[in-house]
Amino acid sequence: MSERAALDPRTTAFYDRSVHDVALDLLGCVVRHGLTAGRIVETESYHENEAACHAHIGLTERTRPLLGPPGVAYVYRSYGIHALLNAVAEHDGIGAAVLIRALEPLAGLPEMRSRRGLDRLEDLCSGPGKLTQALGIDVDLNRSSLTCGPIEIDPRTTAGTPRQIVTGPRIGITKAAELPWRFCDADSAHVSRPLPPAMRRRAQARPAGVASR
DNA sequence: CATGGGATTGACT
DNA sequence: GTCAATCCCATGC
Secondary structure (H helix, E strand, C coil): CCCCCCCCCCCHHHHCCCHHHHHHHHCCCEEEECCEEEEEEEEEEEECCCCCCHHHHCCCCCCHHHHCCCCEEEEEEECCCEEEEEEECCCCCCCEEEEEEEEEEEECHHHHHHHHCCCCHHHCCCCHHHHHHHHCCCHHHCCCECCCECCEEECCCCCCCCCCEEEECCCCCCCCCCCCCEEEECCCCCCCCCCCHHHHHHHHHCCCCEECC
């Protein structure tokens, strides 16, 4: 049962791999910013070879961080309102990133509640725009290092490792919507959208591994 | 330089 | 279920 030692998300080597592997391995890891921290329970992967990825159009001022070295934050403004946090992955020169879509709040709950203006734990970080607001992450942190801070990502603990991971189509996109590149901790109450009931049943029925759809 | 479209959220019917 | 808010950036005239 010798399991290969997991890569550490505090090293660039962690991000210098297939964006899908990075998306899966980020589940259970802990994002920290200032006093706040949360456990990643939902991710999506984006790659320049498909149309939903910003880097699909090639190198522009906006996509420069995506095409740059791995282990860097790509933070952009969505719908003019929200900041969305991504971890840049794959080799320098390849545009790929993991969107952090939801966290289980762990630390700095008063700050999170104050920034969100909401009390319920499930309302604090259960969406890509919500979690950046809760953690105080804005677009000024675009291009900042994830291995040196100010945003840090800690390895998952044994207890924090998802028991069951469920995959499905990505949320809120119109292009390349058929690709099953959304990854969720099946047991978490903090995902951005509830998993389809049929999928939940199937996920629970399975002993281990990744359920599809 | 004008325009249109979002990797969303919260309020409302 | 529908819909507006609001800004960045890519595209096209």
